[in-house]
Amino acid sequence: MLVGRQPSMNLSNIILYEADYQRLKSIxxxxxxxxxxxxxxxxxxxxxxxxxxxSARDIDMTxxxxxxxxxxxxxxxLARLVGxxxxxxxxxxxxxxxxxxxxxxxxxxxxxxYDDSVSLGMVRLRVKRxxxxxxxxxxxxxxxxxxVGFAPRPAPETASPVYFTDDDIDKLFSFLKPxx
Amino acid sequence: xxxxxxxxxxxxxxxxxxxxxxxxxxxNLQHLYDxxxxxxxxxxxxxxxxxxxxxxxxxxxxxxxxxxxxxxxxHLYTVPGQVFYDASRKLILRGxxxxxxxxxxxxxRLDANxxxxxxxxxxxxxxxxxxxKIPYVLQLNKxxxxxxxxxxxxxxxxxxKGEPVFExxxxxxxxxxxxxxxxxxxVLVELRKSA
Numbered sequence: 001m002l003v004g005r006q007p008s009m010n011l012s013n014i015i016l017y018e019a020d021y022q023r024l025k026s027i028x029x030x031x032x033x034x035x036x037x038x039x040x041x042x043x044x045x046x047x048x049x050x051x052x053x054x055s056a057r058d059i060d061m062t063x064x065x066x067x068x069x070x071x072x073x074x075x076x077x078l079a080r081l082v083g084x085x086x087x088x089x090x091x092x093x094x095x096x097x098x099x100x101x102x103x104x105x106x107x108x109x110x111x112x113x114y115d116d117s118v119s120l121g122m123v124r125l126r127v128k129r130x131x132x133x134x135x136x137x138x139x140x141x142x143x144x145x146x147x148v149g150f151a152p153r154p155a156p157e158t159a160s161p162v163y164f165t166d167d168d169i170d171k172l173f174s175f176l177k178p179x180x
Numbered sequence: 181x182x183x184x185x186x187x188x189x190x191x192x193x194x195x196x197x198x199x200x201x202x203x204x205x206x207x208n209l210q211h212l213y214d215x216x217x218x219x220x221x222x223x224x225x226x227x228x229x230x231x232x233x234x235x236x237x238x239x240x241x242x243x244x245x246x247x248x249x250x251x252x253x254x255h256l257y258t259v260p261g262q263v264f265y266d267a268s269r270k271l272i273l274r275g276x277x278x279x280x281x282x283x284x285x286x287x288x289r290l291d292a293n294x295x296x297x298x299x300x301x302x303x304x305x306x307x308x309x310x311x312x313k314i315p316y317v318l319q320l321n322k323x324x325x326x327x328x329x330x331x332x333x334x335x336x337x338x339x340x341k342g343e344p345v346f347e348x349x350x351x352x353x354x355x356x357x358x359x360x361x362x363x364x365x366x367v368l369v370e371l372r373k374s375a
Contacts, residue, residue: 046275047255048183048192062222062241066255070227070236073271164248169368172244172252173361 021051023137028053031112031130035122038097039113042104042134045069056113068101068111091120102127105138182277182371190251193367194275195360198300199282200292201233201261204321204350208282209240209256211353212360216242234260237272244364254364261296270303278315278367279304280359282350283338285320285328293338301340315366317344319359324349 024042032040032053039054041061047069049061071090079087090101100112100123110130112123183192197205206226213224222241229235238258243251259269273279281300283293301311320334335345344362348355 044183044275046194048194048275050183050185060223062255063225063239066239066241066257067225069274070271073274074236074268077267077271164368164372168247169365172247172364173357 020137020140024051024134025053027130027133027137031126034126035112035114035118037112037114037118037123039111040130041065041068041111041113042108043069043111044108045072050108054113059113064111064113068099068109072101072103072109089124093120100124100127102131104131105135108134108138110134182367184250184371189249190253191247191368191371192253192255193277193364193371194255194257195278195280195363195367196272196276197256197258197280197282198269198296199261199321200284200289200296201263203261203282203284203289203293203296204348205258205261205282206234206238207350208280208319208321208348208356208359209238209258211350211356212242212256213240215353215357219243220245233262234258235265236260236268247368252368254360254367256360263295266299266303269299270306273303273307273309276304276307276309276314277370278317278363279311280317280319280363281338282319282321282348283334285322285334286325287327287329290329290334290337293334297338297340312341315363315370316340317346317359317362317366319346319348319355321348321350321355323347323354324352 028040028042028051031037037054039052039056039059039061041052041054041064042050043065044050047066049065052061075087075090079085086103088103092099095116097113097115098120100114100120102110104110110127112127114123184190185192197208199205209224213221220243225239226234227236227238237260240256242254242256244254245252257272259265259272279300281297304311304314318338318340320331322328331345331347339345346355346359346362348359350356
């Protein structure tokens, strides 16, 4: 998926404009505020986080996205084993915090982290509403992709930050500790 | 699936370390974790059994630095190498951008390498990927052991498409970073082609 101001081709044939991103974000904001949830996180099925809303700063969101995607994938496998097409909702109840994970358009997942002041019924209600809105956004840019096909390739070095040289790649790996 | 977020100015890629059981996949990630500065790495997550065998996967997010103003983040995963965890292995390949095959150089693991390589090709195919086309490097690990098969012989048996080959001793870090650089380069070049 690409999120950008300019339409671009991407590897999985979905184009997402910044306006789409803002729409996704506003849906997450609404859901987070209405519950209220500590965190509402939208991820794709490979474990990449797309957008989030919430103030749960103590949660490592990269790890959460990765583990949630693995959890979903494993649960999909379990569903198939028992002859179900899917288990569309995952729910983990804790003493203080709980996690609700649900499918969005068979390609994305919505992860909601909330505390014990919020009821599961309310979470399900808000998530259901959010899912309808999110799927509408995703349908929009899927349709657009089908209509326009791949966007023309932008001129190198002017339009797309994805254009980079071998030298740019060589300059990476600044992450090492000194002396490594 | 590479995820390029122009709003957050980030490139996110998924790399999977594949290979036979006890071949050194987790050790690769542990070494990378050790040599990476704190601000450029996330937590190393290991879903392992009580005997430290990978049960589901290991996960390490690393920030490689900036490329044309975009933060380049690589999500590194390992798969469980043991044969009977195939269902888990397949799940981890979902949305993969590049694969490192960690081969065990020991003579008695030749068949295990071949079996794992064949399993990789099949599992990629099930996800709609072609091993011949996806960014891919071969790491020959455990080069320090006395029963290591000669490199030329391993290459004859394991090379898929003339991919880059890295000799490694993951336990002391030899070749680990070079392997990551090798796959990162391929993934980014592929991304440039498709963007």
